[in-house]
Amino acid sequence: LQLKATLGELFLRSGNPLAKTLVQWPELLDLNSGRVNATANLTLAAGSNAPSVDLNLTGKGLGGIYDRSELSGLDTRLQFKLARQRFDLAIQELKIQQANPGLPIGPIEARGRYSASLASVDKGQLEVNLARTALMGGQVTLTPGQWDLAAGNQLFPIQVRGLELQQLFALYPAEGLAGSGTLDGDLPVRLGQKGIEVENGQIAARQPGGHLQFSSEKIKALGRSNPAMQLVTQSLEDFRFTTLSSSVDYDQHGKLRLAMRLEGQNPAIENGRPIHFNINLEEDIPNLLASLQLTDRVNEIITRRVQQRILQRNTAPKEP
Amino acid sequence: ISLNEAMSALGDAKASGQLGEQPNGYLGVVKSGGQADEIAKLINAARRAEYQKLAQQNGIQLSDVETIAGQKAIDKTPAGQYIQQQGQWRRK
Amino acid sequence: CTPTVQLAMPNEPININLNVKIEHEIYIKVDKALDSMFSESSGLF
Numbered sequence: 300l301q302l303k304a305t306l307g308e309l310f311l312r313s314g315n316p317l318a319k320t321l322v323q324w325p326e327l328l329d330l331n332s333g334r335v336n337a338t339a340n341l342t343l344a345a346g347s348n349a350p351s352v353d354l355n356l357t358g359k360g361l362g363g364i365y366d367r368s369e370l371s372g373l374d375t376r377l378q379f380k381l382a383r384q385r386f387d388l389a390i391q392e393l394k395i396q397q398a399n400p401g402l403p404i405g406p407i408e409a410r411g412r413y414s415a416s417l418a419s420v421d422k423g424q425l426e427v428n429l430a431r432t433a434l435m436g437g438q439v440t441l442t443p444g445q446w447d448l449a450a451g452n453q454l455f456p457i458q459v460r461g462l463e464l465q466q467l468f469a470l471y472p473a474e475g476l477a478g479s480g481t482l483d484g485d486l487p488v489r490l491g492q493k494g495i496e497v498e499n500g501q502i503a504a505r506q507p508g509g510h511l512q513f514s515s516e517k518i519k520a521l522g523r524s525n526p527a528m529q530l531v532t533q534s535l536e537d538f539r540f541t542t543l544s545s546s547v548d549y550d551q552h553g554k555l556r557l558a559m560r561l562e563g564q565n566p567a568i569e570n571g572r573p574i575h576f577n578i579n580l581e582e583d584i585p586n587l588l589a590s591l592q593l594t595d596r597v598n599e600i601i602t603r604r605v606q607q608r609i610l611q612r613n614t615a616p617k618e619p
Numbered sequence: 620i621s622l623n624e625a626m627s628a629l630g631d632a633k634a635s636g637q638l639g640e641q642p643n644g645y646l647g648v649v650k651s652g653g654q655a656d657e658i659a660k661l662i663n664a665a666r667r668a669e670y671q672k673l674a675q676q677n678g679i680q681l682s683d684v685e686t687i688a689g690q691k692a693i694d695k696t697p698a699g700q701y702i703q704q705q706g707q708w709r710r711k
Numbered sequence: 712c713t714p715t716v717q718l719a720m721p722n723e724p725i726n727i728n729l730n731v732k733i734e735h736e737i738y739i740k741v742d743k744a745l746d747s748m749f750s751e752s753s754g755l756f
Contacts, residue, residue, distance in 0.1 A: 626754035
């Protein structure tokens with residue numbers, strides 16, 4: 300039996316019939332705009348109940364929400380083959396103008412393929428030929444390579460180049476924080492059971508360094524309340540740094556730890572006497588994103604998922 | 620009945636399984652009867668006023684506050700009382 | 712001209728160690744405010 304089907308051009312604005320037909324449609328993906336064309340042929344060998352499928356799909360200007368990120372301007376060309384209980388997905392083109400989980404990431408580009416058996420869909424072979432995105436004025440790139448996801452958590456080397464502190468501070472929800480400087484870094488990302496983690500990543504500002512300005516009423520009050528802090532808050536009001544470098548660690552619960560070295564001076568303090576900081580900084584990324592998303596006027600679907608995610612995080616058994 | 624009366628009757632209405640907490644931060648009627656509907660209406664109105672104030676003070680949307688409130692209400696509901704998940708009432 | 716004597720400023724650096732744990736204010740503030748609303752005595756819970 301040979302069945303050749305050409306899916307007419309489909310405008311997703313009119314609702315997403317694909318989501319109702321394809322049983323494997325990712326539950327967290329709502330597409331609500333753009334055009335999809337697909338041609339598929341389905342052959343069912345006599346006597347076997349497992350059909351083999353060969354699907355070519357192109358998408359143009361797709362948009363919508365995946366999990367808690369708004370996606371826009373998504374173009375893709377992909378080929379999906381299913382035969383003898385194994386599938387092979389080849390992504391010839393994937394461009395996402397912007398993915399926004401609380402901060403704007405993109406444009407993103409990716410090319411690669413993934414194949415696995417239907418029995419263990421998440422334990423397949425992944426090949427990445429291209430995976431990079433623009434971020435805060437810089438580029439974040441995954442080194443192309445091949446990974447066998449069945450072999451436990453794998454190393455995904457990520458390079459960060461040319462990230463602008465100015466844009467990072469503009470996006471970061473902290474009052475009175477500004478500055479300039481360009482960061483480069485290398486982050487060894489691992490894919491664990493419960494999510495991604497980074498061990499002993501490195502990030503540092505390019506020479507000649509940059510500028511930090513951190514002053515707000517709250518910070519000044521903090522300085523007044525405690526003499527030791529006074530020097531810290533005053534020096535950071537106008538800090539010219541020559542060195543900013545940090546180790547980066549991120550665990551599967553979303554905890555980011557930076558052990559930062561900051562060297563520079565504030566011309567107004569002891570007329571520019573050198574000041575060296577060792578700062579251990581801890582940030583909770585899910586909280587950061589939840590906070591960004593909540594104040595970001597995101598729409599209803601994401602807000603509902605923020606709540607579900609909070610529910611899961613709090614009811615998950617606490618590790619010792 | 621007055622809001623005050625609704626407040627004092629709320630505990631029993633929840634304990635007897637007439638009212639339960641929903642993910643949107645408001646009370647839902649599990650089994651109507653007696654004053655359950657009236658209690659839910661008055662309490663929910665009072666809650667909405669509180670949420671409005673909080674959203675306004677922090678410059679975020681009402682629905683954002685309702686989302687956190689819903690999660691908290693369900694979290695803090697004692698065992699045996701009703702909570703609604705994916706549209707289904709179930710006893711915690 | 713009269714030489715000006717510049718007091719040699721101690722030039723070795725001031726060293727500061729700092730531990731910072733970041734809390735997200737709006738998310739925390741709303742969270743705390745709702746805590747009191749959903750407590751025994753609030754009458755709304």
